[in-house]
Amino acid sequence: MIRILNKKALFYFLLGLITQVNGVAQNKNFSHEFNFFQRFQAANSHRSLRPYNEQLNQLDYKDFYVDSSVKNSRAYNFIFKKSVIDINKQEVFLKADPLFNFSYGLSNKDGGNFFNNTRGFRVLGDLGKKFSFESRFYENQMVYPEYLNDIASSRSVALGIGRAKPFKDNGFDAAVTSGYISFSPLSNMNFQFGHGRHFFGGGYRSLLISDYAPDYPYLSGQYKFFDGLISYKHVNAWMHSLERSPNSGLTAESLYKPKTASFNMLSFHLSKQLEFSFFEGVVHKSYDEINGRVNPDFSFFLPVFGT
Secondary structure, three states: OOOOOOHHHHHHHHHHHOOOOOOOOOOOEOOOOOOOOHHHHHOOOOOOEEOOEHHHHOOOHHHHOOOOOOOOOHHHHHHHHOOOEEEEOOOEEEEEEEEEEEEEEEOOOOOOEEEEEEEEEEEEEEEOOOEEEEEEEEEEEEEOOHHHHHHHHHHOEEOOOEEOEEEOOOEEEEEEEEEEEEEEEEOOEEEEEEEEOOEEOOOOOOOOEOOOOOOEEEEEEEEEEOOOOEEEEEEEEEEEEEEEOHHHOOOOOOOEEEEEEEEEEEEEEOOOOOEEEEEEEEEEEOEEOOOEEOOOOHHHHOOOOOO
């Protein structure tokens, strides 16, 4: 058995493990859709933990807007690079942009069409060196191909979004919001509270938890040790199943049965070519057929691997 002779010395030793790297970036997340593999080659990136974070992944959000080495026209930079609101001062970084996604296609079966019509906006920023935030809103109308329409119709959901209402004859109307506040008291420590999604593992679709699920409220913490060679992340999530609560009716507005989940991942980045992780995911019972919503097991609140 090891006896702890000096608890204060142990505290400062553990504190030193997570403060070895002096980060220069802020604390915002990058969208899941971005691929920064090439930029990660020179960093202890831990690519299996997404969304990527500026501070922990040694990236700078400001570098992804105007590349000084590329001489684009002023009109091109204004449309595709600049933001409607663009404030970049010493202690304040703030951007606001409209967001659009339009797509259209023809069905090979009956000559019909399917489309997606998305309009929205985002606001993101840094307030000082330790506090960052982001908020997004999307309004969507879509008509799916038949094989997706059958799934969405049976569940009254828009895929990857959540609850939906009918739109015209065979479409769906759904709005989605997401956002988070991010706080880093130390350069290798980050805490977030928000409404969004996570992705654990590699590849376009994670084998552990998909980023295509609807957004959910969450509380997360991530820490890096030993000059970034080891990273640990825990997430507490408040989700819903695909089954409707029998006490709320059978309409599109009826509630889904709640569930809670906790995810822990310990990642080792030993070199540019070698990275491996240990993952733990638990779905906790939060609904009872007789009592309705119930509290999850106490282990849900423990951010410790194995508990």
